[in-house]
Amino acid sequence: MKYLLKNGRVWSKGKGVKHDLYIEGDRIVARFGESEADRVIDAQGLDIFPGFVDLHCHLREPGFSAKETVKTGTKAAAKGGFTTVLAMPNTKPVLDSVWEMENFLRYLEDQAIIRVLPVAPLTKGRLGREIADLASLSTLGIRFASDDGNDLQSASLMKNVLAYASDHNYTVLSHAEESSLAKGYFHAGCLTRDYGIPGIPSSSESVAVSRNMLLAKEVGAKIHFCHLSARESVHLIKLGKELGINLTAEVTPHHLFYADSDVRPFDTTYKVNPPLREIEDRNSLREALKSGLIDVVATDHAPHTQKEKEQSISEAPFGISSIEIAASIVHTIYLDPKIIYARFCEGPYRILGEENDLLENQKADVTVFDSQRKVVVNRENWVSLGKNNPYFGQNLQGKVLLTIKGGQIVYEHS
Ligand SMILES: [Zn+2]
Numbered sequence: 001m002k003y004l005l006k007n008g009r010v011w012s013k014g015k016g017v018k019h020d021l022y023i024e025g026d027r028i029v030a031r032f033g034e035s036e037a038d039r040v041i042d043a044q045g046l047d048i049f050p051g052f053v054d055l056h057c058h059l060r061e062p063g064f065s066a067k068e069t070v071k072t073g074t075k076a077a078a079k080g081g082f083t084t085v086l087a088m089p090n091t092k093p094v095l096d097s098v099w100e101m102e103n104f105l106r107y108l109e110d111q112a113i114i115r116v117l118p119v120a121p122l123t124k125g126r127l128g129r130e131i132a133d134l135a136s137l138s139t140l141g142i143r144f145a146s147d148d149g150n151d152l153q154s155a156s157l158m159k160n161v162l163a164y165a166s167d168h169n170y171t172v173l174s175h176a177e178e179s180s181l182a183k184g185y186f187h188a189g190c191l192t193r194d195y196g197i198p199g200i201p202s203s204s205e206s207v208a209v210s211r212n213m214l215l216a217k218e219v220g221a222k223i224h225f226c227h228l229s230a231r232e233s234v235h236l237i238k239l240g241k242e243l244g245i246n247l248t249a250e251v252t253p254h255h256l257f258y259a260d261s262d263v264r265p266f267d268t269t270y271k272v273n274p275p276l277r278e279i280e281d282r283n284s285l286r287e288a289l290k291s292g293l294i295d296v297v298a299t300d301h302a303p304h305t306q307k308e309k310e311q312s313i314s315e316a317p318f319g320i321s322s323i324e325i326a327a328s329i330v331h332t333i334y335l336d337p338k339i340i341y342a343r344f345c346e347g348p349y350r351i352l353g354e355e356n357d358l359l360e361n362q363k364a365d366v367t368v369f370d371s372q373r374k375v376v377v378n379r380e381n382w383v384s385l386g387k388n389n390p391y392f393g394q395n396l397q398g399k400v401l402l403t404i405k406g407g408q409i410v411y412e413h414s
Pocket of ligand 1: 148149150175226227273
């Protein structure tokens with residue numbers, strides 16, 4: 001197929017420039033005659049970005065297909081403008097052997113409508129005891145490893161894992177959490193005090209950020225911090241970068257958008273780990289994302305069934321499902337397409353070690369975004385199986401209109 005995207009603002013090499021974009025087969029090409037196009041798309045007034053990358057999502061397969069499947073999860077991701085996602089390994093079984101991972105890669109080829117890069121577990125079965133066989137898994141092209149959902153509670157094991165992962169060219173995705181401090185359901189603050197709900201203090205995260213980054217420094221490993229939530233962690237990331245530690249960091253749309261003052265007590269849709277913290281934390285995260293201290297937005301898309309989320313605040317699982325509106329949430333905060341480009345495209349592609357600058361000959365992974373369009377988040381057209389989303393009814397600005405993966409339209413707003 002030949003697509004001509006006319007008159008859009010094409011984002012490449014750090015800036016958006018108005019010009020036409022030509023796609024032929026799975027590549028971006030220099031040009032062709034307008035009459036040769038199978039379809040001409042009017043992109044006047046729209047931003048054309050390299051396909052978004054989400055470094056952190058949960059597709060729930062194998063094992064939890066009532067929450068999400070590869071098919072529904074990648075469909076929701078495509079609606080959110082993502083053409084590549086990293087899928088976390090908290091599955092059942094945990095794919096920690098080559099034959100299981102090979103099977104899953106075949107399954108992805110069949111089911112995924114965008115590119116899914118599976119993340120290897122750090123430890124066998126994600127049990128936090130024995131290091132997983134990262135050397136063998138790396139032969140399948142796996143380059144990221146994490147025990148997301150848990151941190152390794154033993155510092156010496158963490159150090160060994162970081163050294164071993166680094167020897168095999170992995171980046172470790174760190175879910176930084178000192179579990180002995182994290183015995184609660186919401187952020188330890190006004191809300192938990194007023195309602196007598198057990199709280200999770202900021203130190204449960206910042207203590208672990210500090211430990212993990214110092215261990216990474218000692219063994220020379222590459223570490224990426226997942227879903228930062230606390231202002232102390234932001235200070236530590238700044239310090240780590242100043243010390244020359246090879247680290248990057250992400251923040252989720254919900255930690256940028258909400259604070260604990262927005263949480264309705266006992267409403268489990270707001271129950272997420274790490275928790276939504278104070279306005280000062282949220283503001284510190286917003287500032288750090290803007291300045292680039294935090295490198296990327298990642299969704300931590302964590303779909304659950306309604307039945308699971310309808311349980312009591314102590315029983316219901318942690319997580320928010322919002323991959324399909326991630327860019328709209330972030331754009332509503334900043335109202336600046338440059339932030340979308342920098343933190344959904346430029347930053348994550350750099351961490352992947354890849355380039356996508358919408359230049360001739362590159363793979364046609366493209367996201368078309370209307371930064372002016374106002375939307376109301378609507379349950380009726382929600383794609384993910386996980387309806388655990390506190391944004392329903394929320395007014396947002398900015399909307400992905402079209403997602404092209406390898407020259408094929410995988411989402412189009414109707
Ligand atoms: Zn996590």
